[in-house]
Amino acid sequence: MARGRLLGCADAPGKVILFGEHFVVEGVPAIATAVGLRARACAYEVEGLGGVFVYSSVFDESLRVFPSSNPKVMNFHEVVKYIHNMLGIDEHRDILVRIDSAIPPAAGLGSSAATAVAFAAAYALAYGVRLTPEEASRAAYEAEKIVHGRPSGIDNTIAAQGGTILYRRGAGFERIRPSLEGCRLVIADTGVKRSTRKAVELVLERKRRLRRLGDAIYETAALLVEEARRALEEGDAELLGILMDVNQGLLNAMGVSIPRIEELVYRARRAGAYGAKLTGAGLGGCVIALTSTRTADAVSKALEEAGARTYIAELDAPGLRVEPCRG
Ligand code: MEV
Numbered sequence: 001m002a003r004g005r006l007l008g009c010a011d012a013p014g015k016v017i018l019f020g021e022h023f024v025v026e027g028v029p030a031i032a033t034a035v036g037l038r039a040r041a042c043a044y045e046v047e048g049l050g051g052v053f054v055y056s057s058v059f060d061e062s063l064r065v066f067p068s069s070n071p072k073v074m075n076f077h078e079v080v081k082y083i084h085n086m087l088g089i090d091e092h093r094d095i096l097v098r099i100d101s102a103i104p105p106a107a108g109l110g111s112s113a114a115t116a117v118a119f120a121a122a123y124a125l126a127y128g129v130r131l132t133p134e135e136a137s138r139a140a141y142e143a144e145k146i147v148h149g150r151p152s153g154i155d156n157t158i159a160a161q162g163g164t165i166l167y168r169r170g171a172g173f174e175r176i177r178p179s180l181e182g183c184r185l186v187i188a189d190t191g192v193k194r195s196t197r198k199a200v201e202l203v204l205e206r207k208r209r210l211r212r213l214g215d216a217i218y219e220t221a222a223l224l225v226e227e228a229r230r231a232l233e234e235g236d237a238e239l240l241g242i243l244m245d246v247n248q249g250l251l252n253a254m255g256v257s258i259p260r261i262e263e264l265v266y267r268a269r270r271a272g273a274y275g276a277k278l279t280g281a282g283l284g285g286c287v288i289a290l291t292s293t294r295t296a297d298a299v300s301k302a303l304e305e306a307g308a309r310t311y312i313a314e315l316d317a318p319g320l321r322v323e324p325c326r327g
Helices: 071-087 111-125 133-148 154-161 196-234 237-253 259-270 296-305
Strands: 005-019 030-045 052-056 061-066 095-101 164-168 172-176 183-189 275-279 286-292 309-313 321-324
Touching (some): 005 111, 005 154, 005 196, 005 237, 005 286, 030 111, 030 154, 030 183, 030 309, 052 111, 061 071, 071 111, 071 133, 095 111, 111 133, 133 154, 133 196, 154 172, 164 196, 172 196, 183 259, 183 296, 196 237, 237 259, 237 275, 259 275, 286 296, 296 309
Parallel strands (some): 052 095
Antiparallel strands (some): 005 030, 005 321, 030 095, 030 164, 052 061, 164 172, 183 309
């Protein structure tokens, strides 16, 4: 792959939703934290390339993003369009953006949003512009609409801002300062791939069919997030664990848990986790378990023995980082 002249790089973290996924789509607040798995994008100017291209190990080839109507890269296409509009640029330079990501894709860890945030910031560097986290987040939201259909905006917000946030659709985010130094998250990939779009549609359909009962479940979810915020700030890991278990019960009620998720959740609890739940869309993807630094290894081992790939992560990782090339 021709590389050309490096113009700059940017990287952004993956995330887990600690509380409130799905309910957030209908206006309930959710709490997300950035984790130490990151996506990195570097922009190169390559003479004679004939447009904007992206290379990622996911497709293992360079694909033209602009001009293009290739559905595989429509997310990047929308980001390029957004940035050109935002910066008022008509010219298209020959740019290749290379993406390297440590975030497992389609697992509920915000890989598409982190990639889009890093891509947007690296691409803007090609025009000498350093995007703010807010700008990169807005550009990435355009990509998220292609990937997810009706995204709440939480994934692009946390990828750009980092840390831990309370997010409410349409009202933006508020930072939370968790006090959980002695805690770890064990993230376990069920290995079951699923579509966020399908999961969101399924939950919304179930809520509609449940009518007042659906409303009551959403009200409970809102109360749960309120309690979780307090427990995070007070560093009450035991209560947080119980609240995670309750959140898992609500997600199960809305139809997005599956036997493999339940199996990993119960194994994590038995191995000493404070609590465990699915994270993100469900129907597959990842399970998260809150543990102390002491029990993290034992919980991770129990989940690996069940055949899951696991990651032990710190919470509250930094957001978008931008490195323009000098000279
Ligand atoms: C997906 O990571 C989280 C969902 O709540 C959808 C969204 O917030 O866009 C299921």
